[in-house]
Amino acid sequence: MADIAERGRLAVAVGLDTYLISSRDPETRLLEGFDIDIAGDIAEAIFGDRSRVYYRQLDLPGRLAAVESRDVDLMVGSTTITCQRRDQVEFSTVYYQAGQRVLVNRGSGVTDLKGLAGKRVCASRGSTSLQTVLADPSRPVPVGVPSVTDCLVMLQLGTVDAVSSDDALLAGLAAQDPRTEIVGPPLDEEPYGVVINPAAPDLVRFVNAVLERRVEDGRWQASYQSWLAAALGPPPSPPEPQYRD
Incomplete structure (x- = not known):
């Protein structure tokens, strides 16, 4: 030091x-x-x-x-x-101690990652969140981007259907756009x-x-x-x- x-x-x-x-x-x-x-x-x-x-x-x-x-x-x-x-x-x-969850548009009807089968789910490139999306048996379509903030823009534009990341990071996204909500139980511990x-x-x-x-x-x-x-x-x-x- x-x-x-x-x-x-x-x-x-x-x-x-x-x-x-x-x-x-x-x-x-x-x-x-x-x-x-x-x-x-x-x-x-x-x-x-x-x-x-x-x-x-x-x-x-x-x-x-x-x-x-x-x-x-x-x-x-x-x-x-x-x-x-x-x-x-x-x-x-x-x-x-974070937990990975899912962010979706309010009124989407999605309540967890299982409800996103075949849908595009955004996560940070290189993150454990992206690995979890890749491995999920419901087979969502993972979309990797440099930053989870990029995911929010893509969700707003409709180019992805959801964002998956740690709850602490999703909290910041949800605070920026009240039309979104965090859903589902933690997918794992982070x-x-x-x-x-x-x-x-x-x-x-x-x-x-x-x-x-x-x-x-x-x-x-x-x-x-x-x-x-x-x-x-x-x-x-x-x-x-x-x-x-």
């Missing part, structure tokens, strides 16, 4: 504009959202100043590549912890972790400590209330810290 301190700012990869998670305020032009709160708290723990962050907005493959090449220090990008990804990068403990290069175990430990303190002092709960509660309901219990040797 000495190189971060010497540089004077934290380099963080975040997702492309996703309302409530990682998006640019149109007036201040500053990034804000649930993931941005986490990045700011990590920077504050290092420098005593949460603004000392350099953000790079990238699609998911680009974010993972930036961490692997050490072009950034870490990634806070609503990224699901998977065994396959652990072969490339290291993860913090879980900071949010535990989010901060992504860090495996060659930086000291940074992994530091980030885990920051995440644990956020829960203890109520910042996790306050962030959820600020960004996600209106769409997803009252704050759930924060994820219990789980560490690997």
Whole structure:
């Protein structure tokens, strides 16, 4: 972590504009959202100043590549912890337990993914959500795009019939278009972790400590209330810290 301190700012990869998670305020032009709160708290723990962050907005493959090449220090990008990804990068403990669901137009009659057999379902390219759509026995037609925000535009234009992604990401889409709704039970669990290069175990430990303190002092709960509660309901219990040797 000495190189971060010497540089004077934290380099963080975040997702492309996703309302409530990682998006640019149109007036201040500053990034804000649930993931941005986490990045700011990590920077504050290092420098005593949460603004000392350099953000790079990238699609998911680009974010993972930036961490692997050490072009950034870490990634806070609503990224699901998977065994396959652990072969490339290291993860913090879980900071949010998401669940994959479906977003459709109100009045569509669709209540879950099974009701989309043969229909076009949009998801982010490279995401676990797209893999779930591909594997579903009802055989929806998967459409992969760079960002889940692109899916909302396609749903509005009628070029896809639904969007499938994590509930936290769908919450932002539904908040932008009240003609849509989130339907169906969670298709699976999507535990989010901060992504860090495996060659930086000291940074992994530091980030885990920051995440644990956020829960203890109520910042996790306050962030959820600020960004996600209106769409997803009252704050759930924060994820219990789980560490690997």
